[in-house]
Amino acid sequence: MSDAILEIEGLTRRFGAVLANDAVSLKVWPGEVVGLLGHNGAGKTTLVSQVVGLLRPDGGSIRVVGVDAVAHPATARRCVALQAQAQAPLDGLTPREAIEIAGRLRGMSRPAVREAAELMADELDIGEWFGRRATPDGGGISGGVRRLTAFAMAAVAPVPLVILDEPTNDVDAARRRRLWGMVRRLADQGTGVLLVTHNVAEAEHVMDKLAVLDRGRVVAAGSPSRLRGAEGGELRLDLSLPPGAPDPSEPLEALPIQIVRRVQTGRRVLLSLAAADAANAVAWATELRAADRIEGYTLSPTTLEDAYLAATADAGAAATDEEPAHV
Numbered sequence: 314m315s316d317a318i319l320e321i322e323g324l325t326r327r328f329g330a331v332l333a334n335d336a337v338s339l340k341v342w343p344g345e346v347v348g349l350l351g352h353n354g355a356g357k358t359t360l361v362s363q364v365v366g367l368l369r370p371d372g373g374s375i376r377v378v379g380v381d382a383v384a385h386p387a388t389a390r391r392c393v394a395l396q397a398q399a400q401a402p403l404d405g406l407t408p409r410e411a412i413e414i415a416g417r418l419r420g421m422s423r424p425a426v427r428e429a430a431e432l433m434a435d436e437l438d439i440g441e442w443f444g445r446r447a448t449p450d451g452g453g454i455s456g457g458v459r460r461l462t463a464f465a466m467a468a469v470a471p472v473p474l475v476i477l478d479e480p481t482n483d484v485d486a487a488r489r490r491r492l493w494g495m496v497r498r499l500a501d502q503g504t505g506v507l508l509v510t511h512n513v514a515e516a517e518h519v520m521d522k523l524a525v526l527d528r529g530r531v532v533a534a535g536s537p538s539r540l541r542g543a544e545g546g547e548l549r550l551d552l553s554l555p556p557g558a559p560d561p562s563e564p565l566e567a568l569p570i571q572i573v574r575r576v577q578t579g580r581r582v583l584l585s586l587a588a589a590d591a592a593n594a595v596a597w598a599t600e601l602r603a604a605d606r607i608e609g610y611t612l613s614p615t616t617l618e619d620a621y622l623a624a625t626a627d628a629g630a631a632a633t634d635e636e637p638a639h640v
């Protein structure tokens with residue numbers, strides 16, 4: 314038997330005509346942060362809901378610490394802590410009480426949970442609101458602090474698998490950085506983490522691997538460096554077009570550089586190219602700038618966001634049978 318903490322194979326779930334998960338396979342090993350990325354409606358929450366037994370799959374299997382989570386949802390759920398996408402209902406509680414209750418429900422002793430809750434509040438820098446009561450009208454505690462409290466509730470007790478569904482929504486930049494550090498540490502201590510997020514740029518630094526979902530299907534998977542092409546030394550040339558200007562990279566065959574991928578988003582054209590072509594790319598872009606065909610350009614290492622946009626644009630083009638928006 315595999316020692317994976319979470320092992321999903323061929324997971325399929327429909328809602329009427331919508332195929333929300335289409336034969337998805339995914340593994341999370343101890344000590345790993347695995348990202349699950351995808352546009353709105355890609356099927357991420359559907360997948361998470363099946364792992365924690367809130368939805369039954371139409372096909373495929375889910376094993377949590379070796380236990381069949383579809384046949385034995387309660388057993389599997391004991392091994393999983395979930396920070397749901399919806400805000401946790403904290404009404405009437407202080408963050409301290411909410412975190413301590415979450416820890417107590419998972420069997421932590423009173424002194425242990427008290428110490429752990431205080432440590433987490435310190436690390437997340439929410440001490441100012443730790444003893445403040447959340448009111449049912451959404452008052453008392455801000456959305457960001459509610460979100461951070463929900464993260465602490467999921468992470469306070471040791472469990473084999475922590476699932477975080479959009480943990481940084483509403484959270485400010487400084488506290489997001491603290492939270493990412495804690496996510497990484499959770500995994501470094503042996504927990505498996507499944508991380509659902511739209512924040513590709515920030516999450517890239519804590520993920521060991523990721524899967525990109527599009528219309529229910531996994532359209533790209535692997536380590537961040539493999540997906541962004543860093544192992545092959547790819548660069549990204551970002552061209553800003555004047556309003557209404559034609560894409561100067563058309564046709565690709567006529568360019569003085571070889572383009573690995575092309576994605577157009579609004580008035581930006583993102584071109585991925587080999588590092589060996591850097592000098593030619595700068596010369597070409599400088600000419601375009603001089604001729605006012607572009608407003609400006611940057612050349613930088615490719616990011617995971619580029620690869621993510623390319624993977625989802627790819628899948629979109631294939632699904633709609635249109636011309637691909639990239640190479």
Ligand SMILES: Nc1ncnc2c1ncn2[C@@H]1O[C@H](COP(=O)(O)OP(=O)(O)OP(=O)(O)O)[C@@H](O)[C@H]1O
Pocket residue numbers: 328331332333351352353354355356357358359360398
């Ligand atoms: N209970 C439901 N009834 C009908 N359709 C549903 C239901 N839940 C999800 N869907 C549909 O399934 C698809 C996947 O939805 P899901 O919520 O899993 O996406 P998501 O990737 O989590 O999106 P987001 O990033 O917006 O949270 C969408 O087309 C959605 O409309």
